[in-house]
Amino acid sequence: MADDRDWRPDLTSHVYVYLQVAQHIANEIHAGRLPAGARLPAERDLAEQYGVAVNTIRRAIRDLRDQGLVITVPIKGTFIHAE
Numbered sequence: 001m002a003d004d005r006d007w008r009p010d011l012t013s014h015v016y017v018y019l020q021v022a023q024h025i026a027n028e029i030h031a032g033r034l035p036a037g038a039r040l041p042a043e044r045d046l047a048e049q050y051g052v053a054v055n056t057i058r059r060a061i062r063d064l065r066d067q068g069l070v071i072t073v074p075i076k077g078t079f080i081h082a083e
Contacts, residue, residue, distance in 0.1 A: 008051050018059035021050055022067075025060065029069055029080055040070065040078040 009020040064070045072078045
């Protein structure tokens, strides 16, 4: 995904893990490290990268969709939608 592959959510934080992951990806988008049109890695790959469950990634992506930052195209994947 980006250069920040060692980032992991803080499991001791009061903020839900999926929100931490969503915020990290949103920060990558806003910083331009994930440009519009870029495809996010598969959910399983993201789960492995962040050290979390696939369902956590699904919730994070749903949150990013709700924010309008990504779109998911069935069978094709999830893409950065931010402009």
